[in-house]
Amino acid sequence: QVQLVESGGGLVQAGGSLRLSCAASGRTFSNYAMGWFRQAPGKEREIVAAMDWSGFRTYYADSVKGRSAISRDNAKNTVTLQILSLKPEDTAVYYCAARTGSGVTTRADEYDYWGQGTQVTVSS
Numbered sequence: 001q002v003q004l005v006e007s008g009g010g011l012v013q014a015g016g017s018l019r020l021s022c023a024a025s026g027r028t029f030s031n032y033a034m035g036w037f038r039q040a041p042g043k044e045r046e047i048v049a050a051m052d053w054s055g056f057r058t059y060y061a062d063s064v065k066g067r068s069a070i071s072r073d074n075a076k077n078t079v080t081l082q083i084l085s086l087k088p089e090d091t092a093v094y095y096c097a098a099r100t101g102s103g104v105t106t107r108a109d110e111y112d113y114w115g116q117g118t119q120v121t122v123s124s
Helices: none
Strands: 002-007 010-013 018-026 032-039 046-051 058-060 068-073 078-083 092-100 118-123
Touching: 002 092, 018 032, 018 092, 018 118, 032 068, 032 078, 046 068, 046 078, 058 068
Parallel strands: 010 118
Antiparallel strands: 002 018, 018 078, 032 046, 032 092, 046 058, 068 078, 092 118
16 A cells, blocks of 8 residues: 655645645555646646656656656655746646556556545635
């Protein structure tokens, strides 16, 4: 079992930035590929960014590409997501997820463990 706890959400003005953190506990963190997803009201959960176990391979959704960065620290069992130039459409609950295995995947159903989510609200 892996337990994931997100932090760093809140209310941010459009154009601002945020840094979300996810702390993992339980199994060996480096055994897992990690992802950040988000879900806005009335919409399906969508991938935001993902990273393989090593940190060398990443994926970014088109909606955040060029203004976001995912990173991980396997020594500290943490993964972070930074998003710049926030837009109102970035408003959502953001979830951290862990996938058994090393490769990057964008499919939510391929992730095994999920955090409880953290709300991000971007005001215009």
